[in-house]
Amino acid sequence: MTAEVAIINKTAIALAADSAITLSLGSDQQKVFDSEDKLFELTRNDPIAVMINSNMHFMEAPLPVLIKRYRSKAPRFDNVAEAATHFLSYLQQFGAASPRETVVRSLYALLEPAFTLVKTRTNDKFYSRVSEAPPEGTADLATYFRQVRLSVLSEQIATVTRALESLEETEVIGDALGDEKDVDEVVSRLVLEHLPDAEGDQLREARELASVILSRRVRWTPHTGVIIAGYGRNEIFPTLISYEMYGMIDGQLRVYKSNDVDVRRGGIKAKVIPFAQKEMVERFLYGLDDEIERKIEDFCKRSIPSIREETLNYLVMEDADRDQTAADMIDMEQAFLDALREQTFDVIRKQSEEEIEGMVEFMPKPEMARMAEALVNLTSIKRRVTRGMETVGGPIDCAVISQADGFVWVKRKHYFPQELNRRYFDRMRDQISQAEEA
Incomplete structure (x- = not known):
């Protein structure tokens, strides 16, 4: 690094x-x-x-x-x-x-982490789901387990794809060759190595996942x-x-x-x-960095619901009023978290940044x-x-x-x-x- x-x-x-x-x-x-x-x-x-x-x-x-x-x-x-x-x-x-071998190895390195993530998430969710009793009347357990496996696999591919689609898009330099056989070859190899249970629908979804990875800032x-x-x-x-x-x-x-x-x-x-x-450097300049912000936000997410529950336990009201109050409090909690991210953290960073950069503006070259x-x-x-x-x-x-x-x-x-x-x-x-x- x-x-x-x-x-x-x-x-x-x-x-x-x-x-x-x-x-x-x-x-x-x-x-x-x-x-x-x-x-x-x-x-x-x-x-x-x-x-x-x-x-x-x-x-x-x-x-x-x-x-x-x-x-x-x-x-x-x-x-x-x-x-x-x-x-x-x-x-x-x-x-x-x-050389084509170099291109294929480069594509494999770009795509492999996401396919490993899908494999890990699929295994965890599958074992959790099959630990429950199958529906009554299930005669063929092998078929049932296979259907569950494919269903979970599709869900996890879709989840990872949606998460990556929210990232910024990259831009391209140069003209396209118009031949994506290298991508298809690498996707087929990764599916064979990490998602061997995939069938037609999952193969198509895996190809879509690869397209998203190759167009986003991952x-x-x-x-x-x-x-x-x-x-x-x-x-x-x-x-x-x-x-x-x-x-x-x-x-x-x-x-x-x-x-x-x-x-x-x-x-x-x-x-x-x-x-x-x-x-x-960010911690020194701004008093905050991404890790500190994340820990503060995680603490608030854990603590605020318990405060809501304790508050509701002390209030005497009808069930309908209690449900409405709980819903209003949840909305206020989300508004607090949004303000914490978008206002408080940003204000702290901006104030510190202005102080530092106000000094840097007139700093001589040796001091820089x-x-x-x-x-x-x-x-x-x-x-x-x-x-x-x-x-x-x-x-x-x-x-x-x-x-x-x-x-x-x-x-x-x-x-x-x-x-x-x-x-x-x-x-x-x-x-x-x-x-x-x-």
């Missing part, structure tokens, strides 16, 4: 990223290394950077390698949005040329975060755009734009944006870099002192991008001693000089 932070105001952007990478070596084996590069210059022609997180490979190719290949031939850009579109188109073209499937920030040649103020990439489907790259921060006069003046494992590094380090310390693997850690790379100075490294790790590799740095200087002359 990863912790990354971007701090942006009218003067500059500070970017910081840790170096930890988690490798899955099997269903129950993982290994963490703390030497991965996640922050890069996107192009030598303009001060634009790219950060990556989560899945560090794209179609089984290391993203750092693809970024450096792209950088060597990237043109100039009028703005960051143009650079982001061009880079994603480059990845789409690379992905569309992938964050627990493999995906890659891409943050592109800096200045195009026509931009006075910095811009940051971030995407989540959900792989190649039918020759198209599926992406979701998660942030579009365009600093300008009369608009956004400053922003602090955490990425990937961001709960500690220190703050970005400190916020990443905060998450690293949290992971170090809690149970589980240290999925955030290692050296922190930090860069500042400004209109006057361009892309500047504040901290950068090397896997080799600089004093022993002068030829490397001479070669880099020569490449930069050639790019500037061109």
Whole structure:
């Protein structure tokens, strides 16, 4: 996993990223290394950077390698949005040329978690239902159990499909190939492995489930975060755009734009944006994060009904009045929970955000870099002192991008001693000089 932070105001952007990478070596084996590069210059022609997180490979190719290949031939850009579109188109073209075996493995990785979820839910519900006595007059228990199994399977596929349909839709980059045989092959394989009882109706429902997964922002499937920030040649103020990439489907790259921060006069003046494992940064900045909000809401959901029951027990009234009062109290409970989510939490976050960003608006570049590094380090310390693997850690790379100075490294790790590799740095200087002359 990863912790990354971007701090942006009218003067500059500070970017910081840790170096930890988690490798899955099997269903129950993982290994963490703390030497991965996640922050890069996107192009030598303009001060634009790219950060990556989560899945560090794209179609089984290391993203750092693809970024450096792209950088060597990237043109100039009028703005960051143009650079982001061009880079994603480059990845789409690379992905569309992938071997079919790679495409099939990628689709399998995207779809398999949902089919595993359906299998688990189906087993739990089926065993619960068949533990009850079958209806009177049931002669053929095998047929009865099979019908129950198919009914439960359809119910669970429908439940998971409805839940995924409520998620945001992704957008596509590139032209469709018009051939979905890869998806059909992967769905057939997953049904055979996880839902072997499925028949005609369930096979059709499983295909519909796959279509929903491949068109939605399903964050627990493999995906890659891409943050592109800096200045195009026509931009006075910095811009940051971030995407989540959900792989190649039918020759198209599926992406979701998660942030579009365009600093300008009369608009956004400053922003602090955490990425990937961001709960500690949000807790520090806003006093809340998704986990704390969820725990508060769960506590209220458990406590409020018991208060209602206790209150009704103390009231003396007719049954009809009691039922009406109970219904009114349930409506008030739901209104309270809605207000808690939509007003209280949002107000706390907004007030804290305004205080922080009011200070960031006038923060000088050195302080922005220190703050970005400190916020990443905060998450690293949290992971170090809690149970589980240290999925955030290692050296922190930090860069500042400004209109006057361009892309500047504040901290950068090397896997080799600089004093022993002068030829490397001479070669880099020569490449930069050639790019500037061109």
